[in-house]
Amino acid sequence: MSKFHSKSINIFMTLDQNMIDGYFNKHDPAPIYKRQLSHQFEQYILETVATAKRYDVVFYKFKCTTESDKQYAEPLIYAVHRHFSDKKAERMRDFARFKQRNWILLAVGIVVAVICQGFLPILLSKEHNLPSGISNSLDIFAWVLLWHPMDELIFHWNPHLKDILLLEKLGSAESIIIEHEKKTAANNDPLRVVA
Template sequence: MAPRELPANAFVIEVRLRSARELFNSLDPSPLLERDLDTRVEAFITEWAEEAPGDTDLHLVIHLPAGAPRTAEEETLQAAIQAYFRLAEAHKHRQMRKLLGEGRRSALVGIVFLTICITAAQLVRTMTSSAIAATISEGLLIIGWVANWRPVSILLYEWRPIRKEIDILKRLSNLTVEIREDGPGPQPGEPSVALA
């Protein structure tokens, strides 16, 4: 089978396998279009997709030994792989919504607690002007601000890596797939997921 002509902006991820069955989790009894990818294959594809420039189209080339049994044709494999990454993207979206919801709830609790701490600190200062009162007042302010550390961390930083994963999974859900039969394939003892 002759290699497919690719667009100029294609970023090619090449995987060399003994059989197309190695793409999928062997313990998953689901129909092909609902099956999970093998964890090593998924990690390999995802790591290479992370390296791809943002303006490129992702293209997966699956190298199989000549005459190797196929699980399905290119179109079906492409649909199964795309469906897997769409499902993973939806899962990450739910994870991010849950995290941001937790951040908003934590921020609300943190702001209420900070307000209570500020009020208590001012009350302590008005009651007496001793060094102990000043220390207690400052301690209340510090505790109030520390209580807001987690919501600030969530709302400013923690969602960003998840957003990056969502972007990669979205790109992978539009991945094109090509099967090439060439060479003998990996030998026994060699890793079956290998850069071609």
């Protein structure tokens, strides 16, 4: 038995001509599969998966009331996958910048610390030694300079990886078409979140 418990998170959408336009930016004249998702639709998807854990599986479930509604499934899932794949690529670029910036700050901090702790005492003779107040200030400055990049690199990289993994799931999740379901209060709401 696996020690990891996963659950499925279902993102429900209704496929019909009236609903499909609400999923996209109304000012985008492109074909469905190339259109930008609307802000509200993107927020609905992100709120649905907000509690997703690492091993959870995401499904897009399309509710069809007529046979002709199925024609919207493929272009819609293509648009959703493309949207979240683009978001993932953008998030990966942000993560690369985050790492590069913090590694550079850490290198600068180490150089300053080495200068303050190593070279200044060697360069100054014993009779020209720095006053203890200035020496202590340089020590504090060097450690403060080191603290931020170390803190970021040790403790703050995980949210980036979590977002990238979630966007990866959204950009490649399977889609399932639901047909001929019995009408219930739950099924009447096309955007109901079921986890």
